[in-house]
Amino acid sequence: MIKEIIVVEGKDDTVAIKRAVEAETIETGGSAINADIIRRIRLAQERRGVIVFTDPDHAGERIRKIIAREVPGAKHAFLTQQAATSKGDIGVENASVTAIREALANVRTDQPAGESQISWDDLLEAGLIVHPQAAARRLAIGNRLGIGYCNGKQFYNRCRAFQITRDEFEAALQELERATDEEAQS
Structure with a gap:
């Protein structure tokens, strides 16, 4: 089981993560990330740590920037657009189990x-x-x-x-x- 809580955009991303690894997630509900979600992510960071694992698109990058600014020390996992694309749709939910595991194995920590x-x-x-x-x-x-x-x-x-x-x-x-x-x- 992954110790940190993985921050994803939505329910389909959670399903994809749980297919690949044993982990808990926090869903941001898409790019409309609000203060309650930020509070939950901060608490998760304090207690267990978090890994931000958003889609490799504009909305995912926007969410990643917000979390990086509001939750210092968060870890980040990245998928390539190619690994996250299926039938023209880009998202974590489209990535293979192998791609998700590789991304989580190569987590980067955001440092000052x-x-x-x-x-x-x-x-x-x-x-x-x-x-x-x-x-x-x-x-x-x-x-x-x-x-x-x-x-x-x-x-x-x-x-x-x-x-x-x-x-x-x-x-x-x-x-x-x-x-x-x-x-x-x-």
């Missing part, structure tokens, strides 16, 4: 943003900002690092908050470059 090993210049040099393919590159690197997709500023902030090391960053970048080279050769 300290000194980052990754600089804004690193993002620029890696083509993650101010580059014609920046969004696609951030998506690929974010998936490899387990921090999900976000815009350039949020990517930088997540590297800081999740304390991504230079080694992790460079390994993910090399993996992306290899995949890009292989794709160009085929």
Whole structure:
């Protein structure tokens, strides 16, 4: 059983989580997260800890940001959009048991943003900002690092908050470059 309580968006997400692991959930009721839900999440964080596991879409990211701001120290699990998509619908409820277990095995802890090993210049040099393919590159690197997709500023902030090391960053970048080279050769 997972010790922490997993925060999801809705009932279908709870069903998917319980198919994959033994855990308790708190449902936010979608993107309309209210003060009562935040109070429940804070209490859960104090007593057992929480893992935020929202959909890899705009609404899920909005909920994740609200919880990260209101509940310091929350852990985060991320699914790729590909792993969470079925018939054009994106959501945790669409992910396979394996994908859910992998996401929960690679949980990241939101830390107070300290000194980052990754600089804004690193993002620029890696083509993650101010580059014609920046969004696609951030998506690929974010998936490899387990921090999900976000815009350039949020990517930088997540590297800081999740304390991504230079080694992790460079390994993910090399993996992306290899995949890009292989794709160009085929």
